[in-house]
Amino acid sequence: MSKRMIAIGFEGSANKIGVGVVTLDGTILSNPRHTYITPPGHGFLPRETAHHHLEHVLPLVKSALTTAGITPDDIDCLCYTKGPGMGAPLQVSAVVVRVLSQLWKKPIVGVNHCVAHIEMGRIVTGAVDPVVLYVSGGNTQVIAYSEGRYRIFGETIDIAVGNCLDRFARVLTLSNDPSPGYNIEQLAKKGEKFIDLPYAVKGMDVSFSGILSFVETTAEEKLKSNECTPADLCYSLQETLFAMLVEITERAMAHCDAKDVLIVGGVGCNERLQEMMRIMCSERGGRLYSTDDRYCIDNGAMIAYTGLLAYAHGLSTPLEESTFTQRFRTDEVHAVWREKESINNNANS
Structure with a gap:
């Protein structure tokens, strides 16, 4: 042996x-x-x-x-x-x-x-050759394997999606325990009013800095006048950011003729992002692979x-x-x- x-x-x-x-x-x-x-x-x-x-x-x-x-x-x-x-x-x-x-x-x-x-996502979920959405505090990339390397099909052209969420959490002075993104996710579940935010997709690339600036300004103005709640802003920000991520992932899937998606990185724990991606994958006859915060x-x-x-x-x-x-x-x-x-x-x- x-x-x-x-x-x-x-x-x-x-x-x-x-x-x-x-x-x-x-x-x-x-x-x-x-x-x-x-x-x-x-x-x-x-x-x-x-x-x-x-x-x-x-x-x-x-x-x-x-x-x-x-x-x-x-x-x-x-x-x-x-x-x-x-x-x-x-x-x-x-x-x-x-x-x-x-x-x-x-x-x-x-x-x-x-x-x-x-690789951790692949071994834990059993995903064989998926399109990968890698989303974290420092990185946002849509990736697929080809000829010996993980090729980047799209990515953020400025800040990462996790960094965008973290910085907005600071504006609302949300706790960093266990993480600012997690606390935004929980607050977003209580949001009732959707506020239009900039939507910046450029091919398979995304931009988040303009959205962050806009929502910071909106928070300063509308929270003072009680036009919306912090929960509304978290809900609106999540929906907008995640819709962008689903769009560029689907575009990469079409390009690669792939049906399955694997979400990895810290933001990949977000249940709303997983839900939105799962709906898109099922409509394409594919499957979403995701993990919990352990991985x-x-x-x-x-x-x-x-x-x-x-x-x-x-x-x-x-x-x-x-x-x-x-x-x-x-x-x-x-x-x-x-x-x-x-x-x-x-x-x-």
């Missing part, structure tokens, strides 16, 4: 620090994380976020190993988020992995954060699993190249494991 391959993964690209232990078949042995939560009305700054990650990373490593019931000797490789993300928080994972690699004598695998979301939200398991896929196909990152970058495009990654998967599928068909 051959030994199962195990990886430990470190995710710290934004306000969450996570450590996950995963096997090659996608079994998650442990996946603890800790979120840096700021006071209402405030975002999170790189330096303070990095200090938070430094404080919590080693307890998380101990917790991950204990819960998984393994020791460092059982680990085949150490995986970390190479990018994209915020510089200072990314640095924490990179440094920790370098140190542990030398202490434990284990190889390193640098992982693209976006690709990790996709949508940044976590160490997604880094461990994607890194282990790469490692199992002969890829690793030399110590001197185990750096991080705030900009790391989804389509820069050669997804060699998908090529092998395609060959196997063709052989079996």
Whole structure:
């Protein structure tokens, strides 16, 4: 009986620090994380976020190993988020992995954060070859796999959809616990009046900064005069943003002749976005694949699993190249494991 391959993964690209232990078949042995939560009305700054990650990373490593019931000797490789993300928080994972690699004598695998979301979504939901909508605080992309890479068909040309929601939550001084986007979602359920907001779709690209400016101004004017409620504004903002996302996803599906959609990233937890996308998919004879906050939200398991896929196909990152970058495009990654998967599928068909 051959030994199962195990990886430990470190995710710290934004306000969450996570450590996950995963096997090659996608079994998650442990996946603890800790979120840096700021006071209402405030975002999170790189330096303070990095200090938070430094404080919590080693307890998380101990917790991950204990819960998984393994020791460092059982680990085949150490995986970390190479990018994209915020510089200072990314640095924490990179440094920790370098140190542990030398202490434990284990190889390193640098992982693209976006690709990790996709692979985690695929293994958890069973989606084979869907069009992917990746929506988070820092990213908004419509993606499909083709010839060894995840190709970006459309994306935001300014701010990400999660950033738009987070910044509006600050205007309303909503709590950041558990997340501003979640609290907007709950408030939106109470909205009764729809307020027209700008709708900015350009082909398969979207723009959110103008909508944010408009709704901020509208909030300042209409809330004072009691023309609407904060719930109305949250409802209107969600409906507009998500309609845009459904439109560009459907356009990509038509382009790729695909029927299924996988939603990944933190905003992918939103039940209203899932509902709107599910309706569109069913009208096209397809299916929506989505997950809950255990896998949508940044976590160490997604880094461990994607890194282990790469490692199992002969890829690793030399110590001197185990750096991080705030900009790391989804389509820069050669997804060699998908090529092998395609060959196997063709052989079996």
